[in-house]
Amino acid sequence: MYCDYHTHTPLCLHASGTPQEYVQSAVRAGLREYGISDHAPMPSEPFDDWRMKQADMPAYLDWLAEARELAAPHGLTVRTALECDWFPGIEPWIEHLRSLHGWDYLIGSVHYLGEKEEFDNPYKMDFWNRTAVEDAWTQYWERYRDMAASGLFQIMGHADLIKKFGFRPAGDLRPYYEPALEAIRESGACLELNTAGWRNKCAEQYPDAQFLNMAAEMGIPLTISSDAHKPEDVGRDFEQAAELARQAGFRHLATFNAGRMELFPLPGA
Template identity: 45%
Template sequence: MEWPADYHMHTPLCRHARGEPVEYALRARALGLREIGFADHAPMPQDDFDDWRMRASELEAYVAAVEAARRAVPEVKIRLGLEVDYLPGLEGWIRELAGRHAWDFLIGSVHYVTEDWAIDHPGQVRRWEGVDPASVWQAYLERLEAAAGSGLFDILGHVDLPKKFGHRPPAELAPLWRRLFEVARRAGCAIEINTAGLRKPCGEMYPAPALLRMAFEAGVGLTFGSDAHAPEEVGSDWAEAVRLARAAGYRETLRWEGRRKVGVELPELPACPVRSQVVE
């Protein structure tokens, strides 16, 4: 049995993670993961845009750290990626980043619903007070749809991220979700099961089961990511994530090399109601 690759891991360069890439790779090897991928927060054109991503001058150090992990842990295939914030108007910058290295994949994420509001930032959680959650979700989904249709990304990250602090998407926005997944399918852009949601206040993986089923029915491809910010989070809740994917209808996951994808069969696991912290 081969576990899905973990394609969403960070490094200390993002300023809110710990452990060098080689430590993540060693953890993956110990868990039996044959493939992983790093996707640290990509730089912005201005280094002072926020305080939770690498600086533009650190991009080479990031690539070098991943290369060092490849040399140190050859038993694990280690892919090189980035998690890139999508904001309208930054398409040219993203294309420039995409051309700088031989990336295996790019994850497109929406954190900002305005130029200065990162909806998942703990320091900005009070901005939810006094606003209509539906309007925030609509703004978020419009940006995520634009990211999906841009052709810039291989994977969409944590697609229902605004639920992090408990603000679930209103049911009346279901047509926007269907449109998002249709755009993603046409663009060949996958989504991820991101297990980090279980470690957040929402206590649920991204995306919610109903949304994952909707994505499957739309024909959207799937990857897996722990969103690890520490070595012990690699492969976190992997068995539960596989069960969630299969319950939604998925029977394969996607793997990337040089921004080319290939389907890999998902393992079939016995039903288990107990949440696991590591690969079983």
């Protein structure tokens, strides 16, 4: 049985479904834990059109409470979280978000470069028309390394999201990966194997097999997640992801409760 810790709600404005539909999907998928981790608000608003606003937080807490109530008769554990975007200097805001609720974990993600450049938005592909792939990758991985080094997050979200549209530098990618992996290991955070990449143009999980192999060699913990934005994607492609994890050398997956991580055996390992 798996835990799916990266899922969303309609409050982020680009997801669909009710608490009941998500819980039912998690039960059908045979999950042991269903984690809700919608896109966290940002300090300045309006910021973008695909995240919760600050005023939505009470409604989000109500959504979490309803999901827990619906899940209880099925023996399904619901975990509560936020997916937080990383920017230089964002640390005080993350601490503020942490104080709003007794979250089980926080996911750290990088969706923006520069001041406010969206590199993974299909409606803003002009970024890739005016940005060299090597420059984007360099900035992305520097930002990802700094996010991991902050120690503010339990889970490192979709590590190589920068490849979403298939743009990669030529040659060995290890120099991009190694500093970020060192920071993840030093922080004690968990890496996410995110199946959503199979549903995007890159047609590959996040992160790639090389990154997974390096993480396993370094003893970094792992969790598998769907990044579901609709109920039917909860737990999607987990057996395929688990096989990749086993091939990389992982033997356990991580679970979270009130910020504390524990490991359980990876099924089939």
